[in-house]
Amino acid sequence: MSILTILEFPDERLRKIAKPVNNIDNSLQTLIDDMLETMYHSGGIGLAATQVNVHLRLLVIDTSEEKNAPLCLMNPEITSKDGEFEYKEGCLSVPESYEKITRPGHIIVKGLDRNGAEIEIEANDLLSTCIQHEIDHLNGKLFVDYLSPLKRQRIKTKLEKMHRLEGK
Numbered sequence: 001m002s003i004l005t006i007l008e009f010p011d012e013r014l015r016k017i018a019k020p021v022n023n024i025d026n027s028l029q030t031l032i033d034d035m036l037e038t039m040y041h042s043g044g045i046g047l048a049a050t051q052v053n054v055h056l057r058l059l060v061i062d063t064s065e066e067k068n069a070p071l072c073l074m075n076p077e078i079t080s081k082d083g084e085f086e087y088k089e090g091c092l093s094v095p096e097s098y099e100k101i102t103r104p105g106h107i108i109v110k111g112l113d114r115n116g117a118e119i120e121i122e123a124n125d126l127l128s129t130c131i132q133h134e135i136d137h138l139n140g141k142l143f144v145d146y147l148s149p150l151k152r153q154r155i156k157t158k159l160e161k162m163h164r165l166e167g168k
Contacts, residue, residue: 001037004052009094018057018138021074024116035060044092046130048137059134072114080108
């Protein structure tokens with residue numbers, strides 16, 4: 001397995017809309033394993049393929065305390081949502097930035113598991129938030145898009161300065 005490079009805001013490649021997964025082969029299984037390894041290594045609880053510059057509708061999540069319950073979801077589609085849940089979200093593509101975001105607290109999402117079998121997941125609170133956050137990535141949207149223009153600009157300026165200092 002490999003640790004993949006995570007794109008960081010304001011990289012425009014994060015704005016690309018992902019295409020459906022149509023072919024589940026060995027290279028896709030390797031990508032899933034690499035995404036999980038990258039997510040765990042980076043201390044995240046979710047990672048969308050868009051974040052590693054692969055523009056397929058694929059995401060991985062693990063919200064378990066033990067980090068032993070990975071979830072892979074391809075071609076996810078939210079079929080129902082209700083309620084509200086506020087969470088201080090962060091993002092591997094927006095390092096060192098955390099902001100309270102309110103999203104539906106309960107969702108039902110359908111898609112394919114890593115083997116291509118159809119699945120439906122009922123998710124609440126943190127898992128619901130994480131799935132919605134990662135689906136946003138697949139649609140070219142970041143959690144900073146939910147913030148005021150001023151907050152978004154402050155985060156962008158901070159990250160651009162950080163990138164300059166790191167030589168990125």
